[in-house]
Amino acid sequence: MTDTTNDSVQTTGGAQRTNILEGDVAIVTGSSRGIGRAIVERLATDGASVLVNYVTNDDAARDVVAAIDAAGGDALAVQGDVSEAGDVEQLFDEAEAAFGSVDIVVNAAGTSVCGPIAEFAETDFDRVFDVNAKGTFFVLREAANRITDDGRIVDLSTVGTVRGDAGVGPYAGSKAASEQMVTALADELGERNIRVNTVSPGVTDTDGLIMSDETVERMVEQTPLGRRGQAADVADVVVFLVSNDGRWLTGQNLRATGGWEIGW
Numbered sequence: 001m002t003d004t005t006n007d008s009v010q011t012t013g014g015a016q017r018t019n020i021l022e023g024d025v026a027i028v029t030g031s032s033r034g035i036g037r038a039i040v041e042r043l044a045t046d047g048a049s050v051l052v053n054y055v056t057n058d059d060a061a062r063d064v065v066a067a068i069d070a071a072g073g074d075a076l077a078v079q080g081d082v083s084e085a086g087d088v089e090q091l092f093d094e095a096e097a098a099f100g101s102v103d104i105v106v107n108a109a110g111t112s113v114c115g116p117i118a119e120f121a122e123t124d125f126d127r128v129f130d131v132n133a134k135g136t137f138f139v140l141r142e143a144a145n146r147i148t149d150d151g152r153i154v155d156l157s158t159v160g161t162v163r164g165d166a167g168v169g170p171y172a173g174s175k176a177a178s179e180q181m182v183t184a185l186a187d188e189l190g191e192r193n194i195r196v197n198t199v200s201p202g203v204t205d206t207d208g209l210i211m212s213d214e215t216v217e218r219m220v221e222q223t224p225l226g227r228r229g230q231a232a233d234v235a236d237v238v239v240f241l242v243s244n245d246g247r248w249l250t251g252q253n254l255r256a257t258g259g260w261e262i263g264w
């Protein structure tokens with residue numbers, strides 16, 4: 001832990017506790033595990049009150065809330081499937097009831113079924129598009145209607161929309177749809193000073209990383225920064241976007257990849 005003489009900065013675990021998001025309320029979908037968890041913990045570390053959303057994994061969500069509470073933060077876990085409009089509405093209802101408003105929405109919920117198109121089942125296609133495209137639509141639509149003026153919205157896509165490999169077709173297609181909705185919404189909400197951006201991770205160590213070790217190693221070799229990403233690498237980019245430092249960015253797609261897409 002690092003000592004500091006600045007009263008507004010304390011350390012909690014590996015991250016410095018700051019107050020840069022004090023007074024903000026954030027919903028992070030899919031934040032019981034992986035990148036979403038790193039994002040919600042980082043937002044709480046920076047002073048936001050946070051709603052931790054999950055779909056099935058109650059224990060994991062409880063763990064996240066306990067970790068945030070233990071670090072002095074303010075968190076609430078709410079189950080809900082982003083591919084169900086009523087569930088998404090409920091997330092906003094619960095956040096408003098507990099914390100008063102919603103100022104930040106991060107859509108990290110995602111499903112990553114991959115495989116060659118020739119063998120891809122229609123049920124898998126439907127699930128990928130239900131969660132990643134329709135789920136994003138429901139989250140963006142609810143946010144557009146409920147988020148406060150000066151709010152900030154971030155959607156998680158994938159670098160696979162820039163440089164697709166074999167096996168990522170339907171997954172990358174569903175994420176490409178979400179990217180297009182983000183840019184349209186940025187234009188629609190700009191007059192309320194609401195910023196809407198995409199963060200596109202590259203290969204990141206989580207349960208959602210379903211590529212073979214061989215594929216991951218090949219991708220790391222093609223990555224200028226020479227390693228696989230960690231969830232915290234992506235979370236820090238999201239916090240930059242939702243903080244005042246990101247105030248001139250909207251409709252952008254920041255690729256948190258270590259440069260993989262330029263490292264052919």
Ligand SMILES: NC(=O)c1ccc[n+]([C@@H]2O[C@H](COP(=O)([O-])OP(=O)(O)OC[C@H]3O[C@@H](n4cnc5c(N)ncnc54)[C@H](OP(=O)(O)O)[C@@H]3O)[C@@H](O)[C@H]2O)c1
Pocket residue numbers: 029030031032033034035036053054055056057058060080081082083107108109110111112131135156157158159200201202203204205206207208209
């Ligand atoms: N990991 C990577 O290499 C990578 C690369 C590029 C993009 N991404 C994107 O980054 C985001 C996070 O990925 P990750 O690897 O951290 O995922 P992960 O480890 O698989 O975790 C997925 C999270 O989303 C939740 N979730 C899944 N389906 C949901 C639904 N229908 N409604 C609400 N929550 C749902 C899960 O909840 P439960 O715990 O209840 O299951 C969990 O909290 C995703 O959008 C993914 O596509 C990841």
